[in-house]
Amino acid sequence: MATKLPETMRGQFLHAYKQPYQSRIVPIPKPLHPDDVLIKVDAASYCHTDYVLAQGQMPGLPNSFPHIGCHEFAGTTVSHSAHPSPDAAKFKIGTRVGVTGRAFHACRECFECQGSKDPIAQDEKGYSVHCTRAENNGISKDGGFAEYAVVDARQLAPIPEKLSAVETAPLMCAGITIYAALKRCQLTPGDRVAIMGAGGGLGHLGLQYATKMGFKTLGVDAADGPLNLARSLDTGAQIVDARSEKAADVVEQLGAEDGKRDLGEKGVDAVIILPESQAAFDYGMTLLKSHSKCVIVSFPEAGFHVSSRDIVFRDISIIGSLVGSNKTLREMLDFSAQHGIRAVAKSFPLSELNALVEDYHKGGGGKLVVDMALDGQ
Known part of the structure; x- marks a missing residue:
């Protein structure tokens, strides 16, 4: 009753x-x-x-x-x-x-x-x-x-x-949004994914989901509080401070770790863009291998500038994800x-x-x- x-x-x-x-x-x-x-x-x-x-x-x-x-x-x-x-x-x-x-x-x-x-x-x-x-x-x-x-x-x-x-x-x-974004990456266990804004509300959940799904996970942020939060999680994800580590250097480091020699095969298989920052978008695009996916969750009022060279010459797919x-x-x-x-x-x-x-x-x-x-x- x-x-x-x-x-x-x-x-x-x-x-x-x-x-x-x-x-x-x-x-x-x-x-x-x-x-x-x-x-x-x-x-x-x-x-x-x-x-x-x-x-x-x-x-x-x-x-x-x-x-x-x-x-x-x-x-x-x-x-x-x-x-x-x-x-x-x-x-x-x-x-x-x-x-x-x-x-x-x-x-x-x-x-x-x-x-x-x-x-x-x-x-x-x-x-x-x-x-x-x-x-x-x-x-x-x-x-x-x-x-x-x-x-x-x-x-x-x-x-x-x-x-x-x-x-x-x-x-x-936050949970369903980042979970769905990870599914849109269409990855298999062992693939690499980068999460831009890894210490935020969606990002720190994404680190947990991605690693439990079996993905090699890179968490990127550019502020002390979110970076400290991302590092405090027991996920095993690699946490990158975008203020001090250039995306190109991270790509080279990942390539060396994976035993890859050609530029197009170095980096991550997918990136999820959570911040409304053009700098974060550009950093994430640089991390991507050729023929990979950029999944956009954020919607800045002015939008993002996208290089057609990334889409045409590197075959990067750009996908939006809501819930x-x-x-x-x-x-x-x-x-x-x-x-x-x-x-x-x-x-x-x-x-x-x-x-x-x-x-x-x-x-x-x-x-x-x-x-x-x-x-x-």
Whole structure:
């Protein structure tokens, strides 16, 4: 039997771009659509996209203010709509779930929902994280920086027993994004992959996933905090300070280690670009062997300058990667639980969300998470 819910909740709202969050008491939202599930939010993770959105710098901005951010969170199912769909009914009251922000109310009808050609992002027919008509929690609609949130059951993934809500929340964007990017590299165990921005929220998870997948892993960063974090992980990855080690020198070192003599066969088989820096992009491209892949996750406002010589003469493939399907999401969670992969995270109460944002700007690496339990709930 469902527990009687309070009538109001506390949330942290954006009232305008480039302004701090404001705490407000508002009515608890109601699940109205058959796919809707109301969850009690247990943990909500802060993403770089939250900052980009708050600055008014990204597509898919909120339809109106005030707005509740956060698109990577975790919670517990507390109610359904009056007539729940089969997808919603699968999540019984009390089920612990992780929530990705993508594809709230996917339309079931667009070409993506009917089956695109992307095996990493495609779910069963009738739902896609790339739905052209869907909204997104924390971006175009309210997200997880509140005590309760309405989510689409098709977004959800059950939380494995070995993971807590605080451990799960960062995996709902950072985890699935870097996991899917690694899958797009199409590597086999023993291949080399470089992760640019290896000490950040996605990067330090990527170091863990990549090494557990059996790849020879190179982590590159250019700031003390992230580099220290990357080095502190027991992954066996080679960590490179881009400020003091030139990419060309790293290529020569890898070539010598692999016994390669020709320039085109020295370096890494794939690179993942996480920073919004042209310098990071150029460094990563230099690390690549011929006929290899550059997977781009970041989306700087001005874009990246790409050399056609790399694409034509070196046969470098440039691929974009956003997130993975719900199937990939569940695979990632099970992989994380099985291999002990966790985000290095610092927790804050919901009431101190602005302090969390200040900490984010210090650039220490890892993830920052709102833990609802810290507010005494």
